[in-house]
């Protein structure tokens with residue numbers, strides 16, 4: 001008997017297979033060779049037959065030349081930081097693809113001369129918040145805050161409530177971010193209560209600005225007090241409002257979430273926000289404010305180090321001009337519609353012998369904003385062991401485990417992906 005392992009095809013033989021040769025063309029040699037080596041190792045370990053090595057390598061290949069996987073977010077957390085926050089709309093994805101090549105991001109085709117970079121995105125942003133005399137875009141909201149500190153408070157004080165000393169995540173804290181820009185923090189009030197008098201007492205010749213930070217990922221309840229932007233704007237120093245999640249106008253489902261228009265009307269000199277939270281766009285830091293103040297930020301030397309690329313500008317403009325982005329569709333979907341989909345999916349799965357039921361669920365906005373807000377939702381409930389099988393499948397599906405069941409929450413699944421979700425569960429069943 002010959003050892004079957006001697007029949008494992010050699011790497012160069014496998015790479016001559018037309019399907020793998022095409023993969024080298026599409027994905028580059030590195031990823032394809034890695035998949036081939038993995039398949040050969042599986043054959044050597046006796047996990048697959050030597051004649052199946054090419055098939056196995058093909059099955060191992062990623063869809064793109066990256067190690068990032070597209071994931072179905074069935075967590076019920078609308079803005080999920082670990083899953084990349086806001087998924088882009090199809091319109092934004094198309095715009096990214098179109099802008100990926102040579103593009104007129106900084107060029108006027110009519111005159112053949114240099115033009116203002118990202119003018120389309122900036123015009124769309126200005127149009128979306130007419131109260132702003134000026135708008136600017138940087139890499140993220142942390143960069144927007146850093147730029148404010150660098151341009152408006154170098155060596156000076158930023159007055160900030162002790163109740164708003166926020167850690168964004170992964171150990172990054174807004175007070176430390178501001179201090180890294182060379183500003184000094186002047187903390188006022190207490191964790192639960194800060195009044196306008198506390199701010200007034202701290203303001204002096206050294207004050208750069210007063211900062212209001214939205215506690216977007218935690219809540220302090222009970223015996224609390226805070227000063228509003230309107231009262232602070234009367235203290236005679238600029239007020240910068242970090243609203244966090246990026247609502248432009250009040251949202252009826254999120255009554256406690258601050259928005260840019262209201263903050264500007266109340267007298268904020270500047271408003272900063274993230275582009276990839278409730279706006280549903282690409283990662284970006286959005287700045288709205290008085291024209292002269294925004295210009296000061298825009299012309300600061302450090303602004304160049306925070307400049308966004310053409311892909312971000314394209315995605316941002318398409319998010320602003322295009323159809324409702326997925327984050328907003330997920331937030332606003334009526335629960336009756338989610339229940340219908342859960343019932344249909346659970347019925348299809350049960351018919352195929354899976355222990356699946358449709359259940360009520362509670363979804364959340366997530367680290368992106370509106371802490372404590374419960375969004376009524378519906379989910380498909382499966383035995384707990386599905387959680388891992390789904391997570392490690394293709395495409396990976398990330399649900400959540402609650403009381404010994406794996407829940408797939410439909411608020412964060414695009415209805416167009418229900419069929420993919422059904423297929424993914426069935427693949428874990430065989």
Ligand SMILES: *Cc1c(COP(=O)(O)O)cnc(C)c1O
Nearest residue numbers: 140141142168214216243244274
């Ligand atoms: C999320 C958040 C930030 C950080 O924004 P990034 O865009 O992630 O840099 C800052 N401030 C508040 C209030 C936030 O919610």
